[in-house]
Amino acid sequence: MPTPSPTPRRRSDWSEGALAILPVAGAALPFGVLWGALAAQKGLSPLEALLMSATVLAGASQFVAIDLWAHPIPIATVVVATFLVNTRHILMGTSILPKMEAIPRRWKPVALFFLVDEVWALAEKRAREGPLTAGCYGGMAAMISVAWLAWTTAGAILGTGVGDPTRYGFDFAFTALFIGLLMSFRAAPGFTLTVAAAAAGSTVVHLVAPGPLAIAAGAVAGILAAALRPARREDAA
Amino acid sequence: MSVDPLTLLTIVLMGLATYSTRVAGLFLVSRVPAAGRVRNALEAVPAAVLTALVAPAVLTGGIAELAAGAVAGLAALRLPLLAVVILGAATAGLLRAAGL
Numbered sequence: 001m002p003t004p005s006p007t008p009r010r011r012s013d014w015s016e017g018a019l020a021i022l023p024v025a026g027a028a029l030p031f032g033v034l035w036g037a038l039a040a041q042k043g044l045s046p047l048e049a050l051l052m053s054a055t056v057l058a059g060a061s062q063f064v065a066i067d068l069w070a071h072p073i074p075i076a077t078v079v080v081a082t083f084l085v086n087t088r089h090i091l092m093g094t095s096i097l098p099k100m101e102a103i104p105r106r107w108k109p110v111a112l113f114f115l116v117d118e119v120w121a122l123a124e125k126r127a128r129e130g131p132l133t134a135g136c137y138g139g140m141a142a143m144i145s146v147a148w149l150a151w152t153t154a155g156a157i158l159g160t161g162v163g164d165p166t167r168y169g170f171d172f173a174f175t176a177l178f179i180g181l182l183m184s185f186r187a188a189p190g191f192t193l194t195v196a197a198a199a200a201g202s203t204v205v206h207l208v209a210p211g212p213l214a215i216a217a218g219a220v221a222g223i224l225a226a227a228l229r230p231a232r233r234e235d236a237a
Numbered sequence: 238m239s240v241d242p243l244t245l246l247t248i249v250l251m252g253l254a255t256y257s258t259r260v261a262g263l264f265l266v267s268r269v270p271a272a273g274r275v276r277n278a279l280e281a282v283p284a285a286v287l288t289a290l291v292a293p294a295v296l297t298g299g300i301a302e303l304a305a306g307a308v309a310g311l312a313a314l315r316l317p318l319l320a321v322v323i324l325g326a327a328t329a330g331l332l333r334a335a336g337l
Contacts, residue, residue, distance in 0.1 A: 169330025176325025222285025
């Protein structure tokens with residue numbers, strides 16, 4: 001019979017979460033700095049860049065917003081584009097919430113504010129290995145937020161002269177991270193079908209209209225395929 | 238250091254738009270039944286979203302992205318996540334530097 005651990009886990013959960021996402025926070029450096037520099041070139045002050053990172057906390061939509069930024073600001077266009085790029089979070093939140101049982105009810109709206117792609121993906125992985133504790137989630141959220149605020153503000157202060165991170169493969173660090181996390185779900189029922197449908201859906205739409213629509217289309221295709229697949233007894237296990 | 242009022246307004250609206258997508262699950266998740274097709278659909282969300290995030294970049298990027306995606310996928314069968322990230326990014330970086 002295994003001995004239950006007598007030590008409270010609260011503190012180590014925080015550092016465990018922070019450590020789990022540390023490589024991601026590091027890999028975000030070139031992108032944060034690049035985004036800050038682009039924001040500065042569009043006329044945002046470092047304080048405004050910091051405010052946007054702290055309020056939105058979503059890299060992809062921040063890049064799109066800065067791309068659309070002009071004077072006067074096309075407010076409606078920027079806000080609608082931000083919403084469209086972030087619609088994938090609706091699915092992420094719906095998926096992770098049932099696994100947040102260890103997080104107190106009143107903290108869930110706070111936790112969801114920090115549902116960055118990478119936090120979500122790591123939280124899903126964590127939830128399959130054991131209970132997703134508030135400490136672990138908090139550690140991941142705090143680490144990635146502090147890093148993103150620091151990198152983007154630094155970029156806005158540095159301004160121009162920042163290189164293109166895709167030249168060195170930094171962009172692929174995130175792709176590889178998501179592939180690694182994706183593969184950790186490979187034992188799930190209907191995995192191959194879901195992946196095939198999502199890959200086909202997102203790639204076809206991407207070829208026609210690159211952008212957030214491709215992510216949404218791929219996600220919907222994969223989810224529909226999973227919903228429509230013939231039910232089998234062993235799936236209940 | 239200055240904050241322009243219209244810039245601040247845009248930032249706040251962007252924040253609200255983003256938060257609405259993140260918090261929406263709170264209002265949706267109670268409607269999810271415990272079993273059946275809707276449940277299957279919800280359980281497929283992680284794999285479907287992760288695939289949709291990476292597939293266009295890997296499948297339409299070029300030889301470097303295709304190879305790096307394959308390396309990451311194979312590495313994930315055996316190696317820890319950090320090694321997967323490093324091997325994948327290094328493969329993409331090296332093959333791009335080689336002009337692929």
